[in-house]
Amino acid sequence: MLISKRSFIKGVLASFAFFAQGFFNKSWSQSNEILTGEITKIEGDIKMAFTLPALPYADTALEPHITAKTLSFHHGKHHNAYVVNLNKLVEGTDLANKSLEEIMKATAGNAEKAGIFNNAAQVWNHTFYWHSMTANGGGKPDGALAKKIDEDFGSFDAFKEQFKNAGATQFGSGWAWLVLNPKGKLEVVKTPNAECPLTKGSIPLLTMDVWEHAYYIDFQNRRPDYIDTFLNNLVNWKFAAENLTKASNKAAA
Ligand code: FE
Numbered sequence: 565m566l567i568s569k570r571s572f573i574k575g576v577l578a579s580f581a582f583f584a585q586g587f588f589n590k591s592w593s594q595s596n597e598i599l600t601g602e603i604t605k606i607e608g609d610i611k612m613a614f615t616l617p618a619l620p621y622a623d624t625a626l627e628p629h630i631t632a633k634t635l636s637f638h639h640g641k642h643h644n645a646y647v648v649n650l651n652k653l654v655e656g657t658d659l660a661n662k663s664l665e666e667i668m669k670a671t672a673g674n675a676e677k678a679g680i681f682n683n684a685a686q687v688w689n690h691t692f693y694w695h696s697m698t699a700n701g702g703g704k705p706d707g708a709l710a711k712k713i714d715e716d717f718g719s720f721d722a723f724k725e726q727f728k729n730a731g732a733t734q735f736g737s738g739w740a741w742l743v744l745n746p747k748g749k750l751e752v753v754k755t756p757n758a759e760c761p762l763t764k765g766s767i768p769l770l771t772m773d774v775w776e777h778a779y780y781i782d783f784q785n786r787r788p789d790y791i792d793t794f795l796n797n798l799v800n801w802k803f804a805a806e807n808l809t810k811a812s813n814k815a816a817a
Pocket residue numbers: 638642690773775777778
């Protein structure tokens with residue numbers, strides 16, 4: 565009877581051990597699933613890291629005005645460096661899953677986050693700049709954009725003078741922009757370094773990079789010649805017009 569009891573107790577213990585083993589195996593399995601989930605999430609984060617967008621045209625498309633040598637350095641080295649730096653700076657932070665625009669708005673004007681802002685904004689600005697140019701561009705816009713330029717600047721020539729002046733007088737590095745300001749008017753603005761009008765409530769329609777790396781190989785120190793070339797031969801008015809339409813639709817919604 566005693567043996568039976570011992571056998572019973574052993575049996576109970578064995579059952580418990582078996583059950584316990586099963587339980588811990590299950591727990592381990594669940595932990596492993598959680599771990600797998602975390603790995604998937606991490607992989608997801610890696611997939612969500614910012615990548616260098618391809619140029620919207622061949623690197624020879626803007627020749628002879630902007631050479632493939634300039635575009636390959638500007639896009640492949642400068643733009644790419646901003647992407648690489650941004651990914652390193654936001655990795656493991658609460659900004660890692662945010663969009664580029666969200667990162668820019670969250671860090672603008674914060675001296676402690678200047679590195680993140682500068683790289684994020686430079687990624688955005690350059691992508692916008694590539695689209696602001698096109699092969700056989702230049703000339704004048706038409707349609708609603710032409711009408712609004714006449715209304716808000718007085719004439720296309722008046723816009724052109726303001727835009728040229730903004731690019732030429734931006735001391736050091738920066739950008740010249742055509743924007744739709746918060747009052748619904750077109751405006752030419754210039755920004756230093758990486759700054760972008762998007763963080764001040766304006767909607768960019770067009771931009772021109774006036775950092776030296778944008779023109780030095782092709783124009784050396786002749787920034788005004790680069791600006792004239794941008795306006796006469798490269799500016800993508802179709803892109804600017806699409807941005808105005810999108811902004812108008814958004815405002816009407
Ligand atoms: Fe640039």
